[in-house]
Amino acid sequence: MLEGNGMFEQEQQAIEQRIRSHCAENGLPDPGSLNWSPIPFGGEWGISTSFFQLAAAHSRLLKEQTGQGVNVPQHAQEIASQVASALGAPAGFARVEALNGYLNLYYERAEFVRRVVDTILAEGDHFGRGEPKGERVMVEYAQPNALHSFHIGHYRNTILGEVLARLVEFAGFETIRASYPGDLGLGVITVLWIYQKFYQGQEPAEVHARGQWLLKLYVEATRLLEKKEGETPEQTAQREAYDAERRELYRRWDDGDPQVYELWHRLREWSMEELRDILRIMGIKIDVWFFESEVDESAKAIVEELIARGIADDERPSGGAVIVKIDEKLGLTKEKYRTNVILRGDGTTLYLTKDLALAKVKFEQYHVDRSIYVVDVRQSMHLQQAFKILELWGFKQAEKCYHLGYGFVSLPEGAMSARRGRIVLFKDVFDEAERRVLAEIAHKNPDMPQDQRQLVAQQVGLGALAYAMLSVDNNKDIVFDVEAALNFDGHTGPYIQNAYVRANSILKKAGIPLPEQAAFDYTLSSHEVQMIDLISRFPGMVQQAANEYRPLLIATYAYDLANTFHSLYHAVPVLQAETEPIRLARLRLVAAARQTIENALRLLSIAAPEVM
RNA sequence: GCCCCUGUAGCUCAAUGGACAGAGCAGCAGCCUUCUAAGCUGUUGGUUGUGGGUUCGAGUCCCGCCAGGGGCGCCA
Numbered sequence: 066m067l068e069g070n071g072m073f074e075q076e077q078q079a080i081e082q083r084i085r086s087h088c089a090e091n092g093l094p095d096p097g098s099l100n101w102s103p104i105p106f107g108g109e110w111g112i113s114t115s116f117f118q119l120a121a122a123h124s125r126l127l128k129e130q131t132g133q134g135v136n137v138p139q140h141a142q143e144i145a146s147q148v149a150s151a152l153g154a155p156a157g158f159a160r161v162e163a164l165n166g167y168l169n170l171y172y173e174r175a176e177f178v179r180r181v182v183d184t185i186l187a188e189g190d191h192f193g194r195g196e197p198k199g200e201r202v203m204v205e206y207a208q209p210n211a212l213h214s215f216h217i218g219h220y221r222n223t224i225l226g227e228v229l230a231r232l233v234e235f236a237g238f239e240t241i242r243a244s245y246p247g248d249l250g251l252g253v254i255t256v257l258w259i260y261q262k263f264y265q266g267q268e269p270a271e272v273h274a275r276g277q278w279l280l281k282l283y284v285e286a287t288r289l290l291e292k293k294e295g296e297t298p299e300q301t302a303q304r305e306a307y308d309a310e311r312r313e314l315y316r317r318w319d320d321g322d323p324q325v326y327e328l329w330h331r332l333r334e335w336s337m338e339e340l341r342d343i344l345r346i347m348g349i350k351i352d353v354w355f356f357e358s359e360v361d362e363s364a365k366a367i368v369e370e371l372i373a374r375g376i377a378d379d380e381r382p383s384g385g386a387v388i389v390k391i392d393e394k395l396g397l398t399k400e401k402y403r404t405n406v407i408l409r410g411d412g413t414t415l416y417l418t419k420d421l422a423l424a425k426v427k428f429e430q431y432h433v434d435r436s437i438y439v440v441d442v443r444q445s446m447h448l449q450q451a452f453k454i455l456e457l458w459g460f461k462q463a464e465k466c467y468h469l470g471y472g473f474v475s476l477p478e479g480a481m482s483a484r485r486g487r488i489v490l491f492k493d494v495f496d497e498a499e500r501r502v503l504a505e506i507a508h509k510n511p512d513m514p515q516d517q518r519q520l521v522a523q524q525v526g527l528g529a530l531a532y533a534m535l536s537v538d539n540n541k542d543i544v545f546d547v548e549a550a551l552n553f554d555g556h557t558g559p560y561i562q563n564a565y566v567r568a569n570s571i572l573k574k575a576g577i578p579l580p581e582q583a584a585f586d587y588t589l590s591s592h593e594v595q596m597i598d599l600i601s602r603f604p605g606m607v608q609q610a611a612n613e614y615r616p617l618l619i620a621t622y623a624y625d626l627a628n629t630f631h632s633l634y635h636a637v638p639v640l641q642a643e644t645e646p647i648r649l650a651r652l653r654l655v656a657a658a659r660q661t662i663e664n665a666l667r668l669l670s671i672a673a674p675e676v677m
Numbered sequence: 678g679c680c681c682c683u684g685u686a687g688c689u690c691a692a693u694g695g696a697c698a699g700a701g702c703a704g705c706a707g708c709c710u711u712c713u714a715a716g717c718u719g720u721u722g723g724u725u726g727u728g729g730g731u732u733c734g735a736g737u738c739c740c741g742c743c744a745g746g747g748g749c750g751c752c753a
Contacts, residue, residue, distance in 0.1 A: 102693080115695065121733055137733035165696055166733090210753070247753060357753090386751045400679055406751040416753050445681060446748050472682080473747085502715095509715070525715085536701095537690065540682065542746070549689070549702080553715050556690080556701040563715050571712045609693075621691065624700080635708095635717040655712090677715070 076157035077101065077112065080170065087151045093144065094122045103598065104169050111158065111171035116141040116148070120166070141166030174594070178585035178654075181601045185657040186579070193603045193664050195237030195611070203241040203427055204230040206439035207344065207351060211248040211336040212256040214280035215343050217545050218441075218474040218481060220491040221534045224670060225471055226439035227349050228535060228616040231668050233437075236611030241431060243353040245423065246340070248333050249361070251311075252283065254318060257328055258311040259286035268335075273492050276339025279332060280483060287484050319413065343491060347527070348670060353431065357419050364414045364422035367458075368407055376457050377407060386410045391453050402446075402453050420451040421458075428462045435465045437614065442470030442540065469614050472542035489545060498526030498551050505553060506677070513676060524672035525559050526551075531671050532558030535620040556624055558671050564627035564634075565666065565673045568659035571639050575652055583650035592633040593654060599629055600661040607668070616669070623665040630658050 081099055088096055096119045101112045120141035124134040145163035152161050160171040185192045206226020209219045234240035259282050269275040290308055318325045368387055371377035377389045387408035392400055407418045427436050448468040455463035481488045502522040506513055533550035537543055553559040610618040639655055642648035663673045
């Protein structure tokens with residue numbers, strides 16, 4: 066298994082040992098953990114470490130002893146030189162060099178390449194997978210509000226969560242994908258109200274049309290119920306009558322009226338059908354569905370316990386609600402988590418209450434070791450409050466809860482607003498993406514069979530969309546520009562997919578099975594060296610991205626892979642290579658690159674099309 | 678008032694405290710009879726918002742300030 070610099074683990078450890086003894090023998094402080102990083106120069110590769118910290122430490126030591134320190138960069142270079150000559154020509158490395166305070170160790174090219182390529186081709190789809198960590202992680206994402214339609218803001222949440230789940234899973238953690246759709250609240254009741262009042266019995270046949278219709282109903286209902294400027298007394302009376310009906314409906318729903326429940330379940334199912342189809346398009350399989358309505362009762366029980374234990378204050382007797390003074394209970398003097406309500410005056414639960422109950426379910430029923438919440442950054446305060454209340458409650462897994470916030474998605478015209486009809490639905494963008502890819506295929510690849518075009522259009526269209534979301538760090542807001550998101554050139558998903566396709570094309574045209582082995586003992590071009598360097602780093606990238614919860618790192622890495630491959634493709638002939646041994650070696654290199662691109666794309670939830 | 682996030686090329690974004698701050702888009706100049714031009718090559722473009730501090734070394738860490746966004750008791 067290749068992990069980090071693990072490929073040359075033995076050689077690296079031997080070097081470290083010799084550096085330590087060199088230091089000990091020459092009165093230098095122990096260098097501590099040597100921080101190896103890849104050599105940054107293009108055209109060659111190896112590993113590198115610097116001696117600045119050691120030189121600085123030694124300088125401090127000398128200052129204590131003699132009252133005089135030394136110039137650190139200069140001293141670092143001296144140490145690097147001494148170490149370099151002490152090492153001589155270590156096994157596994159072609160060359161050792163001391164430069165600017167750095168010790169650079171250059172790999173034996175042929176051996177390095179052979180190991181990298183052989184490992185990748187032997188491990189195939191598993192190349193880059195981390196060792197099992199023996200820990201179970203739950204990722205919660207894909208939580209749109211029921212009875213609203215799925216827009217590109219939800220899409221960002223969903224693609225980010227899915228890629229995070231794939232990352233931690235591939236890095237070696239057992240992973241559970243959870244979705245928590247909001248199916249309660251006034252917004253939901255509002256849709257039920259207008260449907261019952263004006264549209265009873267109507268139902269668009271197509272699944273997306275039906276889901277989207279619910280959003281239109283919500284917008285219309287909001288217009289009817291919203292106070293307007295300069296309304297006539299009749300209009301005011303009408304509006305208030307409507308609102309009274311809605312409140313009455315909410316009350317009946319709360320009482321569990323079977324008729325209302327039937328309607329609620331039916332419309333919720335329309336939303337869920339739409340969501341399931343979008344998840345199908347995105348290739349996502351959710352393991353666990355939590356509905357807000359399912360944790361309602363257990364949430365109330367938790368409130369009782371918090372009151373009994375003096376963590377929550379029941380202000381209902383004086384006309385208030387049940388609250389938790391979080392800062393006060395934590396003993397903080399400055400306001401940080403503030404105070405929040407965990408039960409309304411009328412005894413109904415809030416979002417916060419249900420999150421307390423849900424956390425308990427996750428840890429106690431699903432036995433997860435860690436729980437990651439992929440939720441809009443605007444809910445950061447809310448989740449911190451939930452985690453702190455759990456902590457006050459004595460729930461020790463509270464420290465195993467992480468909020469992965471992400472910036473919100475807005476439009477060039479401003480924030481999305483369902484009421485103003487200013488909203489971009491995922492399905493609309495997806496359909497447009499497909500149309501554009503089909504047009505592109507007709508133009509650029511007219512020989513592609515008709516029956517293949519639809520599949521490729523979907524793969525490439527989704528690839529463009531996914532990459533547009535994933536190539537921005539999650540803590541940054543995105544202004545969603547359809548034209549930019551559906552661009553297929555440059556730093557985009559299709560650019561990466563195209564690199565895969567071109568690699569695939571070479572291997573197909575070779576007309577022979579992939580050679581079992583090949584020697585890389587010829588003079589490698591700088592393009593080949595860079596390609597090898599990058600693909601060898603994939604396992605380390607997976608671990609880093611999973612540890613930091615940063616899909617962006619893989620997105621950037623995948624682009625670098627494709628960029629390097631495109632350059633290689635242009636500059637280095639494979640099928641027309643100078644000699645047969647070089648041809649075979651390059652075929653294996655191309656196959657290894659293709660495999661690495663494929664694995665990286667899979668982590669990004671982007672398809673690797675055979676042709677495009 | 679308190680808390681969180683952001684500020685890097687004209688625009689959109691990268692950069693485990695480390696070697697000359699990098700890509701894409703846009704602009705300019707080239708490359709399809711050669712493994713798919715959704716591509717490649719070259720080129721233009723920077724006081725990393727600002728002032729201090731820590732460090733051998735700061736876009737990165739600490740403090741202040743400026744600008745923008747978000748959040749803050751019965752919405753989700």
